[in-house]
Amino acid sequence: MEFNFITVAFIVFSLITLGGAIGVVTCINLFRGTIWLMVSLFGVAGLMVLLSAEFLAAVQVLVYIGAIAILFTFAVMLTRSITSDKMRFTRVWVNVISAGILFVLFALGVIYPVWVANAATHFPVTDAGLATTTDLGVALVSGSQFVLPFEVAGLLLTAAMIGAIVIARDADDEGN
Amino acid sequence: MGEFNVWTSLPAVAPEIGLTILAAVVLLLDAYLPKEKNRARNIAFVSAVSMAVLALTPFIWAPAPNTSELFWGGMVRHDALGQLFDVMILLAGAITVMIAVDDSGVGRRGEFHLIVIIVTLGGCILSSSADLVMIFVALETVSIPLYVLAAFRREDNKSSESGLKYFLFGSFASAILLYGFSFLYGLTGSTQLTAIAAGLNSEIVSGNLVAVLAALLMVIVGFGFKISAVPFHFWTPDVYEGAPTPVTAFVSVASKAGSFAVFMRFLIEAFGLPAVSADATSTLVVIDGQTIQTFWVNLLTVFSILSMTVGNVLALRQKNFKRLLAYSSIAQAGYTLMGLAALQAQSAIGQDIAMASITFYMFMYTFTNLVIFAGIILFVEATGRENIADFAGLQRRSPWLALAMTIGLLSLAGIPPAAGFFGKLFLFQAAVEANLVGLAMIGVLNAIVALYYYLIIIKIMYVDQGIDEDKPLAMPRSYAWVLGITSVVIIILGVIPTPIFDLAQQGAAAVRLAMGS
Numbered sequence: 001m002e003f004n005f006i007t008v009a010f011i012v013f014s015l016i017t018l019g020g021a022i023g024v025v026t027c028i029n030l031f032r033g034t035i036w037l038m039v040s041l042f043g044v045a046g047l048m049v050l051l052s053a054e055f056l057a058a059v060q061v062l063v064y065i066g067a068i069a070i071l072f073t074f075a076v077m078l079t080r081s082i083t084s085d086k087m088r089f090t091r092v093w094v095n096v097i098s099a100g101i102l103f104v105l106f107a108l109g110v111i112y113p114v115w116v117a118n119a120a121t122h123f124p125v126t127d128a129g130l131a132t133t134t135d136l137g138v139a140l141v142s143g144s145q146f147v148l149p150f151e152v153a154g155l156l157l158t159a160a161m162i163g164a165i166v167i168a169r170d171a172d173d174e175g176n
Numbered sequence: 177m178g179e180f181n182v183w184t185s186l187p188a189v190a191p192e193i194g195l196t197i198l199a200a201v202v203l204l205l206d207a208y209l210p211k212e213k214n215r216a217r218n219i220a221f222v223s224a225v226s227m228a229v230l231a232l233t234p235f236i237w238a239p240a241p242n243t244s245e246l247f248w249g250g251m252v253r254h255d256a257l258g259q260l261f262d263v264m265i266l267l268a269g270a271i272t273v274m275i276a277v278d279d280s281g282v283g284r285r286g287e288f289h290l291i292v293i294i295v296t297l298g299g300c301i302l303s304s305s306a307d308l309v310m311i312f313v314a315l316e317t318v319s320i321p322l323y324v325l326a327a328f329r330r331e332d333n334k335s336s337e338s339g340l341k342y343f344l345f346g347s348f349a350s351a352i353l354l355y356g357f358s359f360l361y362g363l364t365g366s367t368q369l370t371a372i373a374a375g376l377n378s379e380i381v382s383g384n385l386v387a388v389l390a391a392l393l394m395v396i397v398g399f400g401f402k403i404s405a406v407p408f409h410f411w412t413p414d415v416y417e418g419a420p421t422p423v424t425a426f427v428s429v430a431s432k433a434g435s436f437a438v439f440m441r442f443l444i445e446a447f448g449l450p451a452v453s454a455d456a457t458s459t460l461v462v463i464d465g466q467t468i469q470t471f472w473v474n475l476l477t478v479f480s481i482l483s484m485t486v487g488n489v490l491a492l493r494q495k496n497f498k499r500l501l502a503y504s505s506i507a508q509a510g511y512t513l514m515g516l517a518a519l520q521a522q523s524a525i526g527q528d529i530a531m532a533s534i535t536f537y538m539f540m541y542t543f544t545n546l547v548i549f550a551g552i553i554l555f556v557e558a559t560g561r562e563n564i565a566d567f568a569g570l571q572r573r574s575p576w577l578a579l580a581m582t583i584g585l586l587s588l589a590g591i592p593p594a595a596g597f598f599g600k601l602f603l604f605q606a607a608v609e610a611n612l613v614g615l616a617m618i619g620v621l622n623a624i625v626a627l628y629y630y631l632i633i634i635k636i637m638y639v640d641q642g643i644d645e646d647k648p649l650a651m652p653r654s655y656a657w658v659l660g661i662t663s664v665v666i667i668i669l670g671v672i673p674t675p676i677f678d679l680a681q682q683g684a685a686a687v688r689l690a691m692g693s
Contacts, residue, residue, distance in 0.1 A: 142180070142249070143180040143182060143185060143248060143249065144179075144180040144248075144249040145249045146249065146251075146309060147248065147249075148189070148248040148249075148251045148252065148301075148310060149251065149307075149309045149310050149313040149314075152192075152297075152298070152301060152310075152313050152314060152317055153313050153317075155196065155199070155294055155297065155317065156294070156298070156313065156316060156317040156320060156321075158294075159290070159291050159294035159295075159317070159320070159321045159324075160320050160321065160324070162287055162290060162291065163287070163291055163320075163321055163323075163324030163325070164324070166285065166287045166324070166328070167324060167327055167328070167330060167339075
């Protein structure tokens, strides 16, 4: 393995991913656990950038960190009894065995296509015909592609948000 | 399509641009107008008048005659049919805002008008969509704000229930529709409807007949929900009864008209039309020797018969006026489905009449339903009751209101001189042109059944003795205008239907020619 910028970045992001994951399983406080989960997911997003999958990286940050992890945080914060829980999950052997099986499965999943799969089914990665995030951005604002649905979706979301506020607002504010 | 040119593309979305500006203005008015008694009323007048004026834009920036061109990268068509649907949806929005001003639940909120404007925008763009992405976004722009509007009266449990029901059923239907769309995209690699037709006709799709039929079925289920056809109608009575009445009125016209328009375009553009003469080319999609059109025509014929019959029979038993109109609207969807089934006609005139009759029916149905709902709002606001029996002796309490509602009911029943007569006549004519004589007969029989419950209401209003007949109903000026204008439009359409019907036929011919058949 050459020692260059990519290698350094790979090691850093791997450490962030694994470190975050360790944080998730070792934290007693569930709220801190969700924060560590975000750290771990961010590391995965970094790894995706290294694999030239910028779009997946952006989706990872927007959907997993921006939406799902925040949802976890809300769920934890809204259920108070769990937030203050200091108990540890103690069935160690069950955990170790299931984690081990999962690890072996994942490792096989990664190793099999790289070393075992037939060379005939192996295609080199090319950039030809591959849409990038730039293409996506252009498609959304180009008059000969998707600008019209994009703008209408913006209006739809505005109306939906205003409607949601109207329905959720306290009855005291009526008529204002 | 050629090179994108923003100046030639703008007329295709002229009403939508106007509505976007109007939405921004209403938002600002709602935020900055001083708090006084007539505030919401002023906002309503601004919205209603602006939408009525915007209904002129489809004629000012009219499409080139006898064309149905694609604009904005194949997203929308600009043609006479879209023009007519734009006009009816814009006027429906304007009238809805006007009849909501005195409704205790929704009229006093500025947000109500804003959301109505956005739904109107969605409906306008929906009726001329020509791309799966555009269809779905526009359909949701019509649906999601309407879920909100149905639940607008939070202090009323029925309204909340209706909003939640509408939302659950609606999002389920949207998901099924989207699943069908994804099949079509997966099979053909395109979201543009005419490109899908080309893709389905190519070699790649052969052997995938079942997948195409499954996709078509899912799309029909999705649209069937939006137009409340049997067997996808279960949400209709509860939503119609529970939602605030102006919202019910709007759901029953705008969402239905837009959905019928795009359903028609979808079936024509993605699955083709038969050849109009021996030497003309057919644009029908044929997979593994099976014509897809046969499948959907048969399916829609069955749905049409079911909707007419179930809607009319269940309407006979209703006590609540809004529930009655819900079942009546299911039956009306059944009549209109007849026009879709008639697209199998093998002559140019037959196909044109099929498209034009759907357009004309929706056009007159918009005004017909709105005049009746305006009357119901006025009556319910004054008395707090909405059962049919409570309308007894209405003629002695408010003769003009009773007259306007009578005109609306006659139009729903299809009796001249109201517009509904020609609406039904054109649909039956289309069915006969397409060799669906049996379907037309069932339609006529159903119209006779429907006559009974519409006429009963007129009898109750004019003949029956009410408990408080000596108390006259006050008629606010805004309602007098709405009732007057819509009644006059219904009568005019019923006496001289040709201008609108001819325009619709030209539009239909343009769509047919654009398909290349």
